[in-house]
Amino acid sequence: MKIKWKLTIYSTLWLSLILIIFNILLYFFFLRVSTESEVALLYNKADIILSSDVTNVFQSEDELLENLVNNEIIRVLDEDGNIKQQVSADWKLAEIEPVPVLIRESELIHSDEGRILFVRVPILEHGNNMGTLEIGRALKTMDAYVQNLNSIQWTSTLLSIVFSLIGGYLFAQLALYPITEIIRTIKDIHGLGLSKRIDVSSNSKDEIYELSITFNEMLDRIESTFAQQQRFLADVSHELRTPLTVIESYANLLRRWGSKDPEIQEEAIREIKSEAERLRQLTESLLDIATIERENVNLAPLELVSFLKKSIKPFRHVYQRNIRLQVEKRQVFYPISEQRLKQLLVIFLDNAIKYSEKEVLVWLNEDQDFVEMGVKDKGIGIPEEDLPFVLDRFYRVDKVRNRSTGGKGLGLSIANSIASRYGGEMEVKSSPGQGTEVIVRFPKENLAGAKPMA
Numbered sequence: 001m002k003i004k005w006k007l008t009i010y011s012t013l014w015l016s017l018i019l020i021i022f023n024i025l026l027y028f029f030f031l032r033v034s035t036e037s038e039v040a041l042l043y044n045k046a047d048i049i050l051s052s053d054v055t056n057v058f059q060s061e062d063e064l065l066e067n068l069v070n071n072e073i074i075r076v077l078d079e080d081g082n083i084k085q086q087v088s089a090d091w092k093l094a095e096i097e098p099v100p101v102l103i104r105e106s107e108l109i110h111s112d113e114g115r116i117l118f119v120r121v122p123i124l125e126h127g128n129n130m131g132t133l134e135i136g137r138a139l140k141t142m143d144a145y146v147q148n149l150n151s152i153q154w155t156s157t158l159l160s161i162v163f164s165l166i167g168g169y170l171f172a173q174l175a176l177y178p179i180t181e182i183i184r185t186i187k188d189i190h191g192l193g194l195s196k197r198i199d200v201s202s203n204s205k206d207e208i209y210e211l212s213i214t215f216n217e218m219l220d221r222i223e224s225t226f227a228q229q230q231r232f233l234a235d236v237s238h239e240l241r242t243p244l245t246v247i248e249s250y251a252n253l254l255r256r257w258g259s260k261d262p263e264i265q266e267e268a269i270r271e272i273k274s275e276a277e278r279l280r281q282l283t284e285s286l287l288d289i290a291t292i293e294r295e296n297v298n299l300a301p302l303e304l305v306s307f308l309k310k311s312i313k314p315f316r317h318v319y320q321r322n323i324r325l326q327v328e329k330r331q332v333f334y335p336i337s338e339q340r341l342k343q344l345l346v347i348f349l350d351n352a353i354k355y356s357e358k359e360v361l362v363w364l365n366e367d368q369d370f371v372e373m374g375v376k377d378k379g380i381g382i383p384e385e386d387l388p389f390v391l392d393r394f395y396r397v398d399k400v401r402n403r404s405t406g407g408k409g410l411g412l413s414i415a416n417s418i419a420s421r422y423g424g425e426m427e428v429k430s431s432p433g434q435g436t437e438v439i440v441r442f443p444k445e446n447l448a449g450a451k452p453m454a
Helices: 003-050 054-059 062-067 140-175 177-192 207-258 262-294 304-319 338-354 384-389 399-405 411-421 444-449
Strands: 072-078 083-088 105-111 114-125 128-138 301-303 323-327 333-335 360-366 370-376 425-431 435-443
Touching (some): 003 054, 003 105, 003 114, 003 128, 003 140, 054 062, 054 072, 054 083, 054 114, 062 072, 062 083, 114 140, 140 177, 207 262, 301 304, 304 338, 304 360, 304 370, 338 370, 338 411, 338 435, 384 425, 411 425, 411 435, 435 444
Parallel strands (some): 323 360
Antiparallel strands (some): 072 083, 072 128, 105 114, 114 128, 301 333, 370 435, 425 435
16 A cells, blocks of 8 residues: 555544544533533522422412423422322323432433433422422423534534545645655666756755655765766776786787797796786775775774874884974874774875975874874875865876876775774865875764773
8 A cells, every 4th residue: 555545544544533532522511511501490490489389389280380391391299209280291201200309309311202301309398398399301402402413523524534535645645746756766767877866946844855855865975986886997997907918918928939038038027927916906905995994993092192103113214204293292092993094194104205305294183073184295296186086096196107106096095995984084285396285084073982992
C-alpha cells in the first residue's frame, strides 16, 4: 500500500475515532442535562401542588387536573401506597405500579414506548407523613430531540469521514509530491544520468523540503565522487601506461640487442628497474590512501611539540638544510596517529626541500577552537590557477618538473586524506617566486571524544 493511502486511511480512522468519542460524550451530556431539567420541572410542579391544603390534595381532583399536561400522570398515595387520587393524560402511565416514599426521589424508566420519568415527593403535615405525591411524564418530546440529535451526529460523522477521505488523499498527495518527484528523479537518473535534480523552488521549509535539498546534495556528492573516480581511473591508467610502456620498450630492446651489446643491456636493465620501482611506489601510495580511509581514529592525544622536535631533526642532518621550528606553547595535544602525522610532515618537508633552497619554517599554534600546523618555504611557489587542484590525486603543477624530481602527484592528496580522516582540513597558500605554505587545521572538539592517555 502506498504511503498516501496509508496517511489517508490513518488520518480518517483517527478523525472517526475522535468524532465517535465526541458524539458519545455529547449524547450523554445532552441526556443528563435534559433529564435533570425535566426532574427539576416535575419537582417544581409537585411543590406547587403541595403548597395548598393537604386535605384538598387527597379529596379533590380539580387541583391535580389544573397542573396536568399531555403525556403526564399525577397520583396521590396514602402512607400505605394505596391510590387516593389519580389523573392521567396517558393510560399507559397508569399501568406503572405506585411507589410510596419517605424522601424525595426520581426514577427514569426505559420502556418500549420510550423513557418515562417519575418524581415522588412525600406529603407531610405537621411533620407527619400523610402519603406520597407521584408525578410521571413520558419524555416523548425529549426522545424526539435525542433521535434527531443521533441522526444529525451520525450523518455529520459519515459526511466528515467521506470528506476526510477525499481531503486526506488530496493533502497526502500534495504533501508527498516532493517524494514522488524524488522517485521520478531516481528513475530518470537511469536514463539521463546524474545531472537530473529535484525542483526545490517551494517556499515551505518543511521536512519534505529538507529531504529534497538533502537528496540533491547527495546527488551532487555522488556526481562529484563519480567524476573523481573517472578522473582517478584515467589518471591511474595514464600513470601505469607510461612505466609499462617504458618497460615493454626496453624489454624488446633487451631481447633484440641486449645479448650483443653490454651497454644496451645495462641501460635496459637500469631503466626497467627504475620504472618497476616507480610502479611499486605508485601502488604503495594508492594502497596507503585506501588504508587511511579505513583505519580507526579513536586514539589518545599525541603531544605535538616534542613530536615535531624529534621528527625535524633527521631532515636537518640528511639534507643539510635549515629547518626552523616555531611554537608558542610548551605542550600541545591532539588525538592522531604518530605514524600518520609523521607521514604528513614528511610529505610537507619533502616538497619544501625539493622546490626551495632557503630556510624552511615548521610552526605549531593552538587557539580556543583549533590546533594548527604548517610548513612554509621560500621556493618557486605555485601559480594561482593551480591552487584549487593541488590536493587532487595525480595533479602536477609542472609535469616536466615533477618527472625530474620523481613526483607522482599523490603526496598532497595523501596528506589531505590523513587530515580529513582525523577531522582536520588542509589549506595551501602560495604565489610564484614567493614560496608556499601548507597548513593543517584540526578542530579541538575532537579532543572531547579522544581516549585518555595510558
